[in-house]
Amino acid sequence: MNRFEYSRAETLGAAVGAEGALLAGGTNLLDLMKIGVATPERLVDISRLSLDRIEESAGGLRIGAMVRNADIARDPQVLARYPALAEALLSGASAQLRNAATTGGNVMQATRCSYFQDPLSPCNRRAPGSGCGALGGATRNHAVLGWTEGCIAVHPSDMCVALAAYDAVVEITGPEGLREVPMEEFHPLPDAEGSGAAPLAPGEIITHIRLPDPRALARNARYVKLRERTSFAFAIVSAAAALAIEDGVITEARLALGGVAARPWRCRAAEAALKGQPATAASFARAAELATEGARPSGDNAAKIPLAQRIALRALERAAAGTPERLPALPASVFAGDDNG
Amino acid sequence: MTPTLNLTINGVPQQIALDDPRATLLDVLRERIGLTGTKKGCDRGQCGACTVLIDGRRMNSCLALALSHDGAEITTVEGLADGDQLHPVQAAFIAHDGFQCGYCTPGQIMSAVGLIAEGEAGLDPERVREGMSGNLCRCAAYAGITEAVLDATREIAAGTEKRETA
Numbered sequence: 284m285n286r287f288e289y290s291r292a293e294t295l296g297a298a299v300g301a302e303g304a305l306l307a308g309g310t311n312l313l314d315l316m317k318i319g320v321a322t323p324e325r326l327v328d329i330s331r332l333s334l335d336r337i338e339e340s341a342g343g344l345r346i347g348a349m350v351r352n353a354d355i356a357r358d359p360q361v362l363a364r365y366p367a368l369a370e371a372l373l374s375g376a377s378a379q380l381r382n383a384a385t386t387g388g389n390v391m392q393a394t395r396c397s398y399f400q401d402p403l404s405p406c407n408r409r410a411p412g413s414g415c416g417a418l419g420g421a422t423r424n425h426a427v428l429g430w431t432e433g434c435i436a437v438h439p440s441d442m443c444v445a446l447a448a449y450d451a452v453v454e455i456t457g458p459e460g461l462r463e464v465p466m467e468e469f470h471p472l473p474d475a476e477g478s479g480a481a482p483l484a485p486g487e488i489i490t491h492i493r494l495p496d497p498r499a500l501a502r503n504a505r506y507v508k509l510r511e512r513t514s515f516a517f518a519i520v521s522a523a524a525a526l527a528i529e530d531g532v533i534t535e536a537r538l539a540l541g542g543v544a545a546r547p548w549r550c551r552a553a554e555a556a557l558k559g560q561p562a563t564a565a566s567f568a569r570a571a572e573l574a575t576e577g578a579r580p581s582g583d584n585a586a587k588i589p590l591a592q593r594i595a596l597r598a599l600e601r602a603a604a605g606t607p608e609r610l611p612a613l614p615a616s617v618f619a620g621d622d623n624g
Numbered sequence: 625m626t627p628t629l630n631l632t633i634n635g636v637p638q639q640i641a642l643d644d645p646r647a648t649l650l651d652v653l654r655e656r657i658g659l660t661g662t663k664k665g666c667d668r669g670q671c672g673a674c675t676v677l678i679d680g681r682r683m684n685s686c687l688a689l690a691l692s693h694d695g696a697e698i699t700t701v702e703g704l705a706d707g708d709q710l711h712p713v714q715a716a717f718i719a720h721d722g723f724q725c726g727y728c729t730p731g732q733i734m735s736a737v738g739l740i741a742e743g744e745a746g747l748d749p750e751r752v753r754e755g756m757s758g759n760l761c762r763c764a765a766y767a768g769i770t771e772a773v774l775d776a777t778r779e780i781a782a783g784t785e786k787r788e789t790a
Contacts, residue, residue, distance in 0.1 A: 286646070288646060291691075296734065306689065306692060309687050309692060310669055310687045312667060317667065317668060326645075328691055376758075377669075377672065378755055378756075378758050379669070379672060379735065380684065383688065513754075515757040567752050612751045614752035616753075
């Protein structure tokens with residue numbers, strides 16, 4: 284790890300415009316610094332900013348950027364109104380990491396593409412213009428949607444997939460003032476060169492994530508995640524689904540995929556196809572096919588496309604069955620039986 | 625200027641002059657305080673051997689920048705026993721053979737103490753296994769570890785009940 288200057292921002296005013304890398308929980312940044320991928324000369328510690336509350340906001344919730352992932356997942360309001368968000372969070376990382384990792388840090392975490400994580404490999408994302416080491420390499424965990432020859436990495440967050448499905452908004456403060464970006468669009472897709480715009484401009488900081496009123500989506504929402512082991516692993520593919528069902532008819536549908544692109548992927552065509560349809564297996568099967576519209580393998584990962592369809596189908600079916608009173612022992616696992624999972 | 629770090633470690637206030645901001649909490653515990661119970665395994669938050677309680681919450685001390693935790697209360701495996709009286713989790717790991725080589729054990733024990741305090745797994749073995757997934761054991765003593773955590777959960781609940789009715 285390179286040497287750096289450390290300072291602590293006690294107020295948001297001191298954090299905004301500060302030069303250097305922002306340190307919150309540290310679970311991703313310190314890791315990247317240890318492997319030589321992040322080499323900041325200055326660290327600005329924002330972990331003590333008073334952005335550590337979950338508040339009611341216009342029928343929805345506003346989650347401070349310093350709220351720890353574990354505290355979102357066990358918040359009674361989140362469990363009651365946004366259960367797919369709690370399930371997504373509990374399916375990610377380990378209990379120790381969830382106790383430290385923050386909302387803002389989860390959004391800002393780097394891709395786990397092994398070529399990005401290896402400073403000796405070319406990577407347009409880490410070193411613009413150096414090429415993409417993943418192309419033609421080991422690509423089974425790479426993108427099938429929204430990728431270019433410049434970068435085929437995926438965003439690793441589970442939380443962001445559920446947030447995108449819930450139409451969450453990222454609140455950002457910078458030297459120029461406030462701005463808001465839908466979670467769905469926060470992470471830029473790669474351009475042809477593989478680098479693209481940064482999600483935050485220098486000096487900007489995420490202050491909150493705002494969740495709109497879930498209304499009728501509250502009790503029919505699930506997250507399903509396929510991974511190489513049942514716990515403490517990133518998604519191969521995942522899906523967040525939320526449905527509003529009246530008299531057996533779907534009045535509103537939300538579906539987002541994880542593990543398939545450089546951002547959480549909202550499946551608008553599938554959502555549109557479900558609206559007004561009966562909540563039946565046939566409707567869900569049709570929507571699941573539409574979920575991967577436009578997908579193409581970026582290497583040896585064609586299997587991810589049918590896998591994503593099956594996981595989307597499972598998420599829709601579980602959402603239609605209703606969120607269980609208590610989340611299953613193995614959150615989001617495909618191995619939990621469908622009666623209790 | 626050398627920053628001074630204030631930590632309360634196992635109930636004892638400590639002042640540590642830190643000449644290098646790169647030190648993690650794990651480094652400080654092992655190299656500066658001499659508490660080597662907390663282990664450095666992967667040093668990347670993947671194995672859980674470095675688990676301690678920071679202000680009562682289990683975390684990976686290898687990914688905790690020491691300066692960021694100035695003023696915190698830290699509990700390590702050395703702070704669990706009351707003299708010769710082992711903590712219920714320590715006693716349960718011995719009773720159920722919850723280890724073989726022992727390297728991961730301090731992290732397993734601290735993680736289990738945190739898990740039981742969180743109170744969400746209860747006596748469901750599946751929830752215990754899921755809640756302990758941040759602690760790897762290369763000897764694969766998982767069956768004994770699960771039994772130990774369940775037993776300690778019962779023991780701690782019984783002790784709390786006893787105190788409440790006393």
